[in-house]
Amino acid sequence: LLLRLLLPRIRLLLRLLLLRLLLLLRLLLLRLLLLRLLLLRVRLLLRLLLLRLRLLVRLRLRLRLRLRLRLRQRIRLRLRLRIRLRLLLRLRLRLRLRLRLPLPLRLRLRLRLRLRLRLRLRLRLRL
Incomplete structure (x- = not known):
């Protein structure tokens, strides 16, 4: 009789224990997932x-090279570029x-002005 009375209680307790264990397992899994995510984030x-450091190093090297380019070279480059631009x-x-x-x-007006000036010059030269 005593066993019959105690059996449902024991079952209930066992069930509760099992549920608790399951919950704990789930929590552990969640924590593991979170840790994994954190690790991924840290890696990223x-x-x-x-990458940023590499870029910075590259930029510094480029800057140094540019600074090494002497002023003359820079001026020459500028002149060349200007001439090219004019030609283009x-x-x-x-x-x-x-x-x-x-x-x-604007271009039309400029051209007209130039033509007028040339004509004037020619006329003056003739006179």
Whole structure:
């Protein structure tokens, strides 16, 4: 009789224990997952930091090289670039004139002015 009375209680206690164990297991799993995520995050951050450091080193090297370029070289480069730009602009203008494309207003006005000035000069030279 005593056993019959105690049996349901024992079953209940066992069930509760089992449930508790399951809960604990789940919590452990969750914690493990969180740890894994944190690790991944830290890895990513470290990678990013490394990349940034590499970039910084590269940039510094480039800057040093640029500073080593002497002032003369820089000036020469600038001059070359200016000359190239002028040539390109002239070429573009010639092409536009040849193809009879509409010129932008500023350019048209400038060209007219130049033509007038040339004409004046010629007239003066003749006189």
